[in-house]
Amino acid sequence: MIHHVLGLFTHPDQEWRQIRGEEESISHLYLTHTLLLAAIPAVCAFIGTTGFGWTLADGPPVVLSVGSALVMSALSYIALLMAVAIMGAFIHWMARTYDATPSLARCIAFATYTATPLFLGGLAALYPHVWIGLLVGTAAVAYTVFLLYVGLPTFMNIPPDEGFLFSSSVLAVGLVVLVAIMAATVIIWGLGMGPVYLGQA
Template sequence: MTKPETEWNLIREKPPGILQLYLGQIIWLAAIPALGTYYGTTQVGWSLPGSSEIVKLTPESAAWMAGLAWLAMLAGVGVMGWAVQWMSQTFGTKPNLTQSTAFSCYTAFPLFLAGICGLYPSLWLALIAGTLAASASAWLLYTGLPTFMNIPKEQGFIYASSILCIGLVVLVALMITTVIFWGMGIGPEYISVIK
């Protein structure tokens, strides 16, 4: 985050192995929002405006949702790594899947870190943290891709925009999958507690 130019070159030249990347970093980074949200929704809860009730999730329901969210984040990093590698052919670069997955992981780091805000479920906190994290990830993507792929900044802008669009498609696909599961009856179970 503080010296992206140096780090992108280092990651391109000496990326960790794909297994090392997943076992050493991605599974732990993806656990931050999953565990934070599990704790926040089962122990802290949230209240609706004008209500004296605190709403929480049952521990079993929250565990299922946190586990599925964790798996979705692991898959999302892999899909985005594949997309970075796939799109690279268009721009005349040839990173391997490990390099592309590493780039995807490090670009998403602010989003993973924002998951700490799940400890305290609040709409405004989620909106502020999500906006800041998405902005930081977009900044890393747009500034880092030309350096990482060793291409001109003009091509990097088009490449980064394409990757951002693919990321939005992945996000919408996850949302649709969630709606389908909830429609099948696999959704959260709520507990209401009077303050």
């Protein structure tokens, strides 16, 4: 896993070709890749919100209770795993339109590796300052989109023009999934499972 992660940042096109040649079961993929990468933002957010606290503007940091942070981190972890599975399933379904026949496991692998910058960007949550989060988040999203547009034609072995349309469709669905997660978060908070603040750190 580690060499693929490094390769996606140093020589992405070559790394996508190597990933394309691998075949893993969904269970093995989740155990060795997705579960570990998705844990980065969840664990870092738990440590950051309970140890350092959120810093908004110039105000003092505010920390969450351990129980509240644990629940929110667990829910975000589950949401990330579900998002990867949904995106992988959509890519698998959409591939038929472009005469590509990847397995579902390979499509989930593609979704996992494409989201790698977002997962690694979760390291910024160790010190959850709004400006740090904004800068790191913007960079992570930008590189994720780059990996999507560069990697999909290579991974699916389709022409670049078809790859551009395919990637655009995947990006649109990804935005829909993101909005759905945000809406679910609002609903969950409304049911009384929102953050519990302890005050200033």
